[in-house]
Amino acid sequence: MIYLKLFLSFLQIGMFSFGGGYAAMPLIQEQVVSQHDWLTMTEFTDLITISQMTPGPIAINAATFVGSKIAGIPGSVAATCGCILPSCIIVTLIAWFYLRYKKMKMFQSVLESLRPAVVALIASAGIAILHTAFWTDGIVQFAATKWSMVVIFGICLLLLRKTKLNPVVVMMLAGVMNVAVRYAAG
Amino acid sequence: MEEQQEKTQGKKQDKKLWKIFWSTFYLSAFTFGGGYVIVSLMKKKFVDEYHWIEEEEMLDLVAIAQSAPGAIAVNGAIVIGYKLAGIAGILTAIAGTVIPPFLIISILSAGYQAFRSNQIISLMLEGMQAGVGAVIASVTYDMGAGIVKKKDALSYVLMVGGAFIASCIFEVNVVYVILICGIVGVLRALIEKKITKKGSEEK
Numbered sequence: 001m002i003y004l005k006l007f008l009s010f011l012q013i014g015m016f017s018f019g020g021g022y023a024a025m026p027l028i029q030e031q032v033v034s035q036h037d038w039l040t041m042t043e044f045t046d047l048i049t050i051s052q053m054t055p056g057p058i059a060i061n062a063a064t065f066v067g068s069k070i071a072g073i074p075g076s077v078a079a080t081c082g083c084i085l086p087s088c089i090i091v092t093l094i095a096w097f098y099l100r101y102k103k104m105k106m107f108q109s110v111l112e113s114l115r116p117a118v119v120a121l122i123a124s125a126g127i128a129i130l131h132t133a134f135w136t137d138g139i140v141q142f143a144a145t146k147w148s149m150v151v152i153f154g155i156c157l158l159l160l161r162k163t164k165l166n167p168v169v170v171m172m173l174a175g176v177m178n179v180a181v182r183y184a185a186g
Numbered sequence: 187m188e189e190q191q192e193k194t195q196g197k198k199q200d201k202k203l204w205k206i207f208w209s210t211f212y213l214s215a216f217t218f219g220g221g222y223v224i225v226s227l228m229k230k231k232f233v234d235e236y237h238w239i240e241e242e243e244m245l246d247l248v249a250i251a252q253s254a255p256g257a258i259a260v261n262g263a264i265v266i267g268y269k270l271a272g273i274a275g276i277l278t279a280i281a282g283t284v285i286p287p288f289l290i291i292s293i294l295s296a297g298y299q300a301f302r303s304n305q306i307i308s309l310m311l312e313g314m315q316a317g318v319g320a321v322i323a324s325v326t327y328d329m330g331a332g333i334v335k336k337k338d339a340l341s342y343v344l345m346v347g348g349a350f351i352a353s354c355i356f357e358v359n360v361v362y363v364i365l366i367c368g369i370v371g372v373l374r375a376l377i378e379k380k381i382t383k384k385g386s387e388e389k
Contacts, residue, residue: 016361020258022325026353030360042315046302049314050294052321055217056287057257064291065298073292080288084280087256091264092276094250099269109378111253113371116342117363119329120349126322127354133315149316156320167324168218171317178313179306 002071003078009036010063010082015090017059018111019118024059026121029128038066041132048129053168059083148181202271203278205236210263210282217259224259225251228266238270259283345370 009031017024025048032038039047051061063083067076132138133149155177156170209231217224225248233244247269251261260283267279294301302308333342345367352358 012361014256016255016364017257018253018255018364020252022322024257025322026360034357045315045318046298046311049311049318050291052318053218054287054290054294055215056290057259059257060260060284060287061291064288065295068292068295069298076288076292080284084256084260084284087254087260087264088276088280091250091254091256091261092268094254095247095265095268098246098250108249108253109375110368110371113345113374114364114367115329116333116345117349117367119326119333120346121353121360121363122322122329123326124350124354126319126326129315129322130319133312133319149313152313153316153320156317157323160320160324167321171314171321174315174317174320175310175313178316179309181313182309 003074005036006067006070006075006079007082010059010067010079011085013059013062014083015086018114021058022122022125023118024057024062026125028059028062029125032062032066038070041128041138045129045132049171052171148178152177152181199271199274203274206267206270206275207278207282209236210266210279211286214259214263214283215286225262228262232266232270239266243269 013024013027013031017027029044033041033044047062047065048058050065051058054061060080060083063079064076067079069075071078130153131140133153134146135141135144136146137144152174156174159165159170159173160167210228213224213227213231217227229241229244229248232238233241239247247265248262250265251258254261260280263279263283264276267275267277269275271278302311330346333339333346336342349363349367352363353360
């Protein structure tokens with residue numbers, strides 16, 4: 001039952017992504033690329049790119065995108081519901097508990113210890129994305145490296161660190177640079 | 187008489203729910219840049235503009251939205267909806283927050299295949315992979331730098347290393363990595379509590 005599968009997958013994503021924004025990315029990759037083959041790594045990277053350029057949380061965007069690709073509109077509804085259900089329950093419980101007892105210390109301590117894991121997981125998801133960006137077939141070989149992509153990556157990193165350019169603008173520039181390089185090379 | 191009062195109260199409630207719906211819808215449709223941005227805009231709207239929530243309480247609600255799992259924008263909508271109008275408020279705020287990205291991505295994903303096979307767009311998307319990689323590298327660096335500055339940095343750095351090796355090299359399921367680190371957090375909190383308790387007893 002595909003709807004149930006989508007629902008349960010995104011339920012896990014909603015339940016275990018702590019820290020917002022990029023924190024959901026490794027979980028989405030795990031569920032959608034590694035476990036279920038719903039997206040290829042290239043499609044997953046496109047999804048992250050599209051998410052960066054449109055409003056809305058990555059997890060909700062992913063739920064809609066994957067759901068509709070696998071099972072149409074009902075699929076995207078099932079995935080989105082799965083994604084927000086844990087939030088509804090957990091946040092309401094914490095809010096209720098908080099408004100009664102005003103105690104948050106335990107939560108904050110747990111969150112603090114989750115942060116290193118979240119950083120590491122985001123880093124490894126980033127490496128997976130660069131892996132598909134630099135090597136078309138995913139086989140790491142010196143001769144097969146797309147050096148133009150490595151250079152574009154370097155320029156983007158420099159722009160992000162040294163200027164105050166908006167990340168979306170930097171990403172668009174990366175796209176334009178790649179088009180220019182390919183057309184110049186014929 | 188009483189019925190009349192009930193009716194006006196119901197109307198007032200409906201009006202409030204509409205207002206919650208439209209403000210969350212609007213914020214969700216036009217906020218680029220992730221959860222932290224949208225939460226601060228929610229504060230502006232509900233605290234500074236509508237005066238529905240007090241500033242200090244809002245800070246706590248934001249802390250809840252950030253510490254719970256899930257998308258921060260959705261969590262923010264839930265706490266605000268709950269605070270303002272209970273369960274009806276939660277459902278309204280979630281609908282307002284989820285509908286815009288749902289519509290936008292549905293439209294984009296319907297056109298994705300055609301979109302992807304256009305040569306220029308596919309080259310754009312390919313180049314943007316390197317751009318996304320750079321954005322993620324930069325975010326990771328900032329987050330990592332934040333951890334190194336903490337007071338017991340070494341243990342955190344060890345956890346980063348451990349989690350990275352587990353997920354990147356041994357391909358351990360992400361959920362287990364998060365669960366284990368969460369358990370470490372609980373233990374850490376319990377041990378700290380014991381130490382401060384002992385400390386105050388000795389005094």
